[in-house]
Amino acid sequence: MKIAVCISHVPDTAAKINIGSDGKSIDPSGVSFVVNPYDEFAIEEALKTKEKLGGETVAISLGSEASKETLRKALAMGIDNAVLLKDDSYRDSLSVAKALAEEIKNQNAELVFFGKQSVDYDNSITGQLTAELLGYHCISVVVSFTLDGNKIVAEREIEGGKEVVETVLPAVITAQKGLNDPRYASLKGIMAAKKKVIEEKTIAAAVNHTELLGMKKPPLKQAGKIIGNDASAVPELVRLLREEAKVI
């Protein structure tokens, strides 16, 4: 079975975000980029599934040349092949999903892992969009996954609990933290990954249905009041919460 994993290259979560001169994107200077944290769970689940059931794994990323770093990391963790869908332009999620769906079809992958969310634009929809475009089943925000024959049973996180969901292949799974513990790349893996060729493909120009009009920093909060430094401040805190904030 062919297993694909879609991964994105995103700013480190510790990065300070500044707005670029176009007023529509971030200023990338001084920002380090990493594999999207949720995509590490997706990679791990693809590897575990292959170890159990055999098959072949491929990582797909749509982005600029820099995304190769993220693909390289997937290879180092043990993914067999990598494809870069090369594109430097701004794409909305549906436009990304269309390109990914096309490549998944090319690859003939029956099982596809995504992260539940990219920590850049925080859309959390690319997996579901891609699945629907492909006519694949999809379970999102998955914290446990089993595949038996072509039957899938997965648990997805919801408000105040979990849903146990059943479906069949072909399917898209989007990974939530808790699904597994992503492995570290071994030295051997890292060396082998360096030698592998990342296949580059050009794709059709983006057609976006959404338009990003502008980006700004959230309004700064006024630094608050320090009410005191021990339990004697408690009555005043409670009074402020009741009378000024009116939240309790």
Added chain:
Amino acid sequence: MANNILVFIEQRNGQIKKASLEAISSAAEIAQKLSYKVNGVTIGNDINDLQSLSNYGLEQITHYKNSNLENYSPTAYTEITSKAITEYDGDIIFFSNTSLGKDLAPRIAAKFDAGIAIDCISLEISGNEIIAQRPVFAGKALVEVKVNSPKKIFTLRPNVFKVKTNSANNTEVKTVNVDNPNLATKVIEVKKSEGKLDVAEADIIVSGGRGLKGPEHFHLVEELARALGAASGASRAVVDAGWRPHSEQVGQTGKTVSPSLYVALGISGAIQHLAGMRSSKYIVAINKDKDAPIFQVADYGIVGDLFEIVPALIEEIKKIKS
């Protein structure tokens, strides 16, 4: 253009979600500004109090009913919602940004080749267009987005839009029985975390961090939460340490929350934690380090030992509540 807004109204266990009331209210307001009609669609088995939705300004609500639709089924819900969109000729479709809404809305977007703006925190009208504002980079920035396709989909962040009723009390509720829903993907069981309020839904959250020193002290967080009718949350440090379950984690790789009140106990306020809670309306921090970054976002702070302050706070809250 048919000038119709359609709102997806979400139920769990037959109860309409508060987030849906927010979505209906916002849709009605926008419909009025744009001179659109607004209708609602809901899917489930028995749904309580559908009649109580009659004064939010909707023309009609269709309840698609089948005993197998009480729980979520992505395949069935996608098919039925798509059918409703076609029948109502909806060109603007609202969902709540809940775990169900986030799963369903993109499927609908793909089906109708529609642009989608996720997790909106404000919707303004400019000309005849909706301009949506949404947080990106875990709230470190905000973007303004416009949807240009004929069909436009928005999901609204819960707890942000106000619930507003309307004086006219004239929404018609219609029930359509669904035969053989497509259950190819379906929920076979719902496992509830025991009797606990979820941070993603709570109006007040009390979170604890490494300053609590060990899992055995989290009763302080829970007691304060109980006294306030709040959910308990946690920093990643204590989730990674195994003191608390991941479902409680607030932050960039946990849940993004915007309650009316967020109380941080022994949490330093790392950038990834702030990302998940800085949009809370009021923030209280109790931390012994006056330089902890959490104080930069806190409205009210006490610099001191939480083991001394929190028990006093619990007593004081109990006193005013009784």
